[in-house]
Amino acid sequence: MTPNQRQWAWSRDQLAKAVVSLGYPGEFADLLAKQLGSPKAIDRLTSYLYHAKPRSMEMIIDEMLAIRAEIDAWRERKESLEAQEGYSRWLNSETRRQNEDE
Numbered sequence: 651m652t653p654n655q656r657q658w659a660w661s662r663d664q665l666a667k668a669v670v671s672l673g674y675p676g677e678f679a680d681l682l683a684k685q686l687g688s689p690k691a692i693d694r695l696t697s698y699l700y701h702a703k704p705r706s707m708e709m710i711i712d713e714m715l716a717i718r719a720e721i722d723a724w725r726e727r728k729e730s731l732e733a734q735e736g737y738s739r740w741l742n743s744e745t746r747r748q749n750e751d752e
Contacts, residue, residue: 661689668699
């Protein structure tokens with residue numbers, strides 16, 4: 651097992667413990683982990699479960715969706731910044747300026 655796989659397994663197991671401690675089935679934790687997509691996101695949800703002790707599956711799902719939305723928004727911002735940097739490089743490139751002068 652690679653270190654990355656160990657991290658995933660550890661995070662998933664911690665989430666399962668938190669979910670089961672609240673009285674929900676362990677399989678629910680597997681579904682949540684798959685939706686979150688990273689050990690860091692799984693750890694965020696686990697922390698929420700221990701601190702907030704939500705009283706319904708719906709509350710857990712709402713938090714999972716909020717975490718997922720933050721991750722998606724961060725990725726979109728990162729992609730947008732990278733695209734903007736590429737565009738700026740092109741605007742400032744010598745090749746573009748030479749083509750414009752012709």
